[in-house]
Amino acid sequence: MLRLYDSPLSGNCYKIRLLLAQLGHQYERLELDLLAGETRTPAFLAKNPHGRLPLLELDSGVCIAESNAILYYLAQGTQYFPDDPVAAAQVLRWMFWEQNTLEPQLAGAISLVKFHGKTNRDEMVQERQERAEKALMLMEVHLSMWPYMVGDRYTIADICLYGYTHIAHQGELSLASYPAIQDWIERIAAQPGYRSMGAD
């Protein structure tokens, strides 16, 4: 059975639980305590030298790190990843963009606010919020033209970007001025098999 090393605090981990729920896969869920350093033990570092969650362990014992690589692995051959090579590249385009441009800012702001007691009066939070706003504006323009990130189809590009975008408020970022993103968030929550980030 698939084994997911997981944390309820991480938007990157939630991406995987969401896709696994929509695929209807059974899996074993192992929660690690990020704040207590449980991803820094020798046992975990042997599985992922980067010491990060999520991590997917296959029946063979092989481990796959990086949330978006896990999404890619699980979505192959399913409706959540296109067969068409150009559409597939566009899905990955948004997933790389998320890891380079959106996630560092959103996850960074959330981490500072939730775990380090910072507020939006703090310069480090403001810097991340400003960069996140630029990235969100790019998504807003795109989603004002298209229902999903790649054409008219819900894919792992949507799951990937949804992971942190839908909890932007945890980083004291409001989505009030992003109506297309708000509509997209509602469309995702209405997908068959959807599970919320807080679901057990």
Add this chain to the structure above:
Amino acid sequence: MLRLYDSPLSGNCYKIRLLLAQLGHQYERLELDLLAGETRTPAFLAKNPHGRLPLLELDSGVCIAESNAILYYLAQGTQYFPDDPVAAAQVLRWMFWEQNTLEPQLAGAISLVKFHGKTNRDEMVQERQERAEKALMLMEVHLSMWPYMVGDRYTIADICLYGYTHIAHQGELSLASYPAIQDWIERIAAQPGYRSMGAD
């Protein structure tokens, strides 16, 4: 014919030229002047709203952004991307890791040194160098066990990580304490069809 919107200054652009050379593809190369704002014109933003290079334009007029998504698109069905689903996921694992963890630090340090006149006495440069060193150490450990990033085969994971790693010195980072990375850099430069970053 494929059209590559390109810059000689960018390690992300070089990744694409390297793979295109190894695939033996003909393509049209359009150099944009990053420092003169040529990626911020309305004409270019219509092709890539993110205003970044590289950008690959297909015969159909469809544009693919994000260097690693372009690598993925071009490498499908070739020796540079594995058919095996687990190996494919591992290739993408390193490519997502590059965009999230390595590239922001290396490209950031290089940009500060080359284009903003900073040195390693500057705190912003030091911060990026320190984070880059942690990422490089992870690669070093991996490459002391394996000849390439994914098993015994040269793939787009190697091209992706090579893009900025081999020019780390431009960010005043030395690879002297990373012998496995140095050997890997030599193995890559010996690949059939290799072209250097500065090649015309």
